[in-house]
Amino acid sequence: MNPVEQRRASQRSRTLLEGHIIYNNRLSRMECTVRDLSETGARLVFAQPVKVPAEFELQIPKKKLARRAQVMWYDGQNHGIMFLDDGEGAANSVPPHMQSDAGTLSLGREASSVPEILDEARHRIARLLGVSVDVIQLKVEIDR
Structure with missing residues (x-):
């Protein structure tokens, strides 16, 4: 187990899911790929290096997931994010x-x-x- 894995609050699963970053008062959207996912965060990958807002909503349509998130680290194409909400009701995007x-x-x-x-x-x-x-x-x- 490497040091990064030891610091994680929950186990991450490898995924290959379509994701949407929603920001700017829900007026702007970016496409991404969700490569790792856990109860507390995810790793997002972009086709090219991009600047992502510090806080945004991440939607994963196939999982019917919508969560508030913040960027914890990035290296251009990869962004590690932490979810800001508790995830209750996150499986349903309808309020x-x-x-x-x-x-x-x-x-x-x-x-x-x-x-x-x-x-x-x-x-x-x-x-x-x-x-x-x-x-x-x-x-x-x-x-x-």
């Missing part, structure tokens, strides 16, 4: 207040603000179109 018992989206009393309603609409549209929610952008115009 809990928008889920019903049947697994469909519903607008409950908890979702009463405009951002929550728009977020629900983005999730519904993404599900209907079979695309990732991060590619859906909504614009609201109010005529008074």
